[in-house]
Amino acid sequence: MSVEVRIVEGPLGPMVAAPADGAGAVVCFEGVVRPLESGDPIDALDYEAYRPMAEQMLERLGSEVCSRFGLMSMLVEHSSGRVDVGACSFRLVVRSAHRAEALEAMGEFIDRMKKDVPLWKRPVRSLSRTDG
């Protein structure tokens, strides 16, 4: 079982296909910045992380979820700083023997991350929009 956590500046690059390494299920979730925030158009989201607490909590949470669901590995990537609309700001890749535990683990990890891990986002709107 392995857990890898990366908090990177700016948008996440494209996913690099990883070898299955004996897994029967490789599940990837990508969070993408939407063009609307609370119904209003935005240009980007500006993410803020309290490091190293966020990295430590993501690693700990990843280990707990991997153990509970018997996963083979987990990769967590989250952006810090500006991420434009349409770009990827969060990625979770889980490997396991079967799909059921992988899919359930994804939901649990994301729910707990959104509740406890010290990460924040602010909407970024252009002046032309706010003036308009």
Added chain:
Amino acid sequence: MRVRVLLFGPEADAAGASEVSVDVDETPTCAALRAHLARAVPALVPSLPGCRFALNGEFAPDSSAIGEGDEVALIGMVSGG
């Protein structure tokens, strides 16, 4: 004792700063710090009841004592992902 408190997200926006320093009693608890913060930074009052403190990168209950040199952070509602 003077305690430096790191602020993030909505709390940093409300205070207009990424950190604040407050003078507190010797060996204060997180609960005491919460009360001191409310007096020192009134803009934080609306969100303080829903905030947690972290000491040296770990969430800490209100009964936790704050020591000299501890890194103290106020963690409001998070919004990652």
